[in-house]
Amino acid sequence: MINAAVTYADADKDLVDAFEALPRESKSGDYWSEDALKALKGRIKSFYIAAQGSRCCYCDRHQGTENHRAWDVEHIVDRAKYAWFLFTPRNLAAACPDCNLAKSETEVLKTRGRKTYPSSSADFKIVHPHFDQFNDHIFHYRHVYIPKTPKGSFTIYTCKLLRFAEKYIDWQNSAADTRFEAEVNAAFDSELPMAVAAVNSIANQLSQPD
Known part of the structure; x- marks a missing residue:
């Protein structure tokens, strides 16, 4: 289980706050690909690699490296379907590319279409790295x-x-x-x-x- 969640400060917080200020219907998961987020995504990835002890959040295998090329930032609840959770700290983790690719856009919420992020393990079909051992x-x-x-x-x-x-x-x-x-x-x-x-x-x- 991940015992800490990323926090945003300074320039990162400005980027996150600008996105959060948008109406929900205007939010898109494609925003994650914006060049302006490159440094922010790198810091998120570094944080969760360290917080997870360099173990993938899904297969629990030790990657043996902190090189960013060997890791993906994982949106546990799919960012394409739930763009409003794009920067929710408990929706983020570090995954190996193979697990991330396999999971892809699979629905992991027991109740689809939620507007607020769940607060317990019981709300998820998948082993959630922030809520589950x-x-x-x-x-x-x-x-x-x-x-x-x-x-x-x-x-x-x-x-x-x-x-x-x-x-x-x-x-x-x-x-x-x-x-x-x-x-x-x-x-x-x-x-x-x-x-x-x-x-x-x-x-x-x-x-x-x-």
């Missing part, structure tokens, strides 16, 4: 991710966290293929005896969420 929802051992809760299952599915096990065993098909279980078992036999049950649990649970 990752390990409360997902068991993670090396390349295997096991959902503990529906929210954990949604996050594994949405961010395609099975990709790590698929890559590790060089699996060419879908992880839902029943042969995937046997391959993972063979790969992890000496390290993780529960691998078969883990992957079977994931395959059974990770159907398309509502």
Whole structure:
């Protein structure tokens, strides 16, 4: 869980305040791409990389670098659909590009179209880095991710966290293929005896969420 949220000061605050002053219908997520925000976005990224201990907010893997090219600023609630949350500190985090791309514009709010930012974990379908402890929802051992809760299952599915096990065993098909279980078992036999049950649990649970 992220224990701090970015704060804005000086020139950054001026840019944020100018956007917040716009009528809601005039706000666009495209504003994030404006050249004027380059330095601000860099500071946001640096803040969350440090606050997260260089771990992606979705896969929880340590990136091993603070180089900005290895990170994306993540809008947990999609900025294209909810532009009014563009600079909401609790809507921001640092994600690896693969998780960010996989999640894309997926709806993560349980109640769509909210005008005010939710204040608790219960309002989100995804494991929220500001409200949730990752390990409360997902068991993670090396390349295997096991959902503990529906929210954990949604996050594994949405961010395609099975990709790590698929890559590790060089699996060419879908992880839902029943042969995937046997391959993972063979790969992890000496390290993780529960691998078969883990992957079977994931395959059974990770159907398309509502």
